[in-house]
Amino acid sequence: MRAVVFDGYGDGSVLQVRDVPVPDPGPGQVLVLVEASGVNYMDVYQRTGTYQVPLPFTLGSEGAGTVLRLGDGVEGLAAGDRVAWTGVPGSHAEQAVVPADRLVPVPDGIATAQAAAALLQGLTAHYLTHDSYPVRAGDTVLVHAAAGGVGRLLTRIVTHLGGRVVATAGSEEKREIARADGAVRAVAYEDALAAVRAVSEEGAAAVYDGVGKDTFDLSLQALRPRGTLVLFGAASGKVPPFDPLRLMQGSYWLTRPTLGHFIASRHELLERAQTLFGWMADGVVEVAVTGRYPIDEVRDAYAALEGRRTTGKLLIIP
Structure with missing residues (x-):
């Protein structure tokens, strides 16, 4: 399978699309066929070394797709289920291994790509307006x-x-x-x-x-x-x-603040995601996907993000 990898910190030129082995899901993990993965500033901070990560590193921390295979001990999921996640490295790839307790079911009426576009930024907006400063x-x-x-x-x-x-x-x-x-x-x-x-x-x-x-x-x-x-x-x-x-x-x-501390428990993750997907279904929020980039154009996607030329969400389509 193909994935976006970098071996050292730097600008967008360090990103490479490589053939890598398909990962096997371990206990408590799920192998997912990635339909779309989100482009975020967190990825920029990791690529530049602002946030230190183990090298070489597979970029991307947010995505959505379809369950392919379950690791030992995983319950409540089945092959073919649509799921989304955030805060899991390795998402800019054709397939990704994700801990089962970090997966959010995608409800009917929400497109898989929309879920990929919504989760990180939507959950961030939720905790900012409800916890960091509760808006009145x-x-x-x-x-x-x-x-x-x-x-x-x-x-x-x-x-x-x-x-x-x-x-x-x-x-x-x-x-x-x-x-x-x-x-x-x-x-x-x-x-x-x-x-x-x-x-x-x-x-x-x-x-x-x-x-x-x-x-x-x-x-x-x-x-x-x-x-x-x-x-x-x-x-x-x-x-x-x-x-x-x-x-x-x-x-x-x-x-x-940072998102990880506000979705640390599975209960809190699901509760915020349920509210977010409800807002999307009711039209309270709209997730505007303004760019879809093939995986080979990943450098262009991040150039657009870092150049502040975007007005919505960018996705990588493996």
């Missing part, structure tokens, strides 16, 4: 990079929960997407503070910031007293060290 009706929330995959989901979910989204995006085309998703204001980054104050004089109850270095100072300035800055990504680079006394200016809360 009437809250003003600033969402950076609102036309991206997580940004679009955040805008729709915050609006569904009764909040008001001020969105930032890098072009008017992207800002129009944010408005269509429900943002009450969608502006360029340099206009974010004025837009937040126009919606709420005291500032934003929360800022959801997946951009990082370039927006960190702006995000702090946009908060109301006792507001929460949720830093969940670093698309522009890591935030440099800063003096925690800056938080005292408004008794701000700062958190840097």
Whole structure:
């Protein structure tokens, strides 16, 4: 079978598509025929060495497909079942071995590729809006990079929960997407503070910031007293060290969460996934797949993601 592998850290040129042996599922594992796998910034962090991984490494941590074979001790699944997963390395491949307790059944009415596109970003948007900062009706929330995959989901979910989204995006085309998703204001980054104050004089109850270095100072300035800055990504680079006394200016809360801690138990994984798939079925959220790349074009997919030329979700089709 073919898989996307890299032997050393670097830019997209280190990615190679290789023939590798078909893996065997061990006890508690399942072999899945991969229909689609998601393209995510987590993969970039692994490829560049920001997140250290054992080398050589098979890229991709999210996907969906059909069960082929069960390892010993696996119950509740059968060959032919449609399943999705996230947080499992080796997903940019024609077949993948996944722990059974990390698999989520894909319900009728949700296409397999849509499940692959939804899980990582959808579960992330769920815990951000329900745990990192639980959105309340009437809250003003600033969402950076609102036309991206997580940004679009955040805008729709915050609006569904009764909040008001001020969105930032890098072009008017992207800002129009944010408005269509429900943002009450969608502006360029340099206009974010004025837009937040126009919606709420005291500032934003929360800022959801997946951009990082370039927006960190702006995000702090946009908060109301006792507001929460949720830093969940670093698309522009890591935030440099800063003096925690800056938080005292408004008794701000700062958190840097990661998805793994919010789906650590199978119960929590299934509960969040069930809510997400229900939102998808009801039209509360839409997962916009804006690019499908054959596995041989994996470098192009990541070039588009890192160049911030995307307005939705990209998939690798093995």
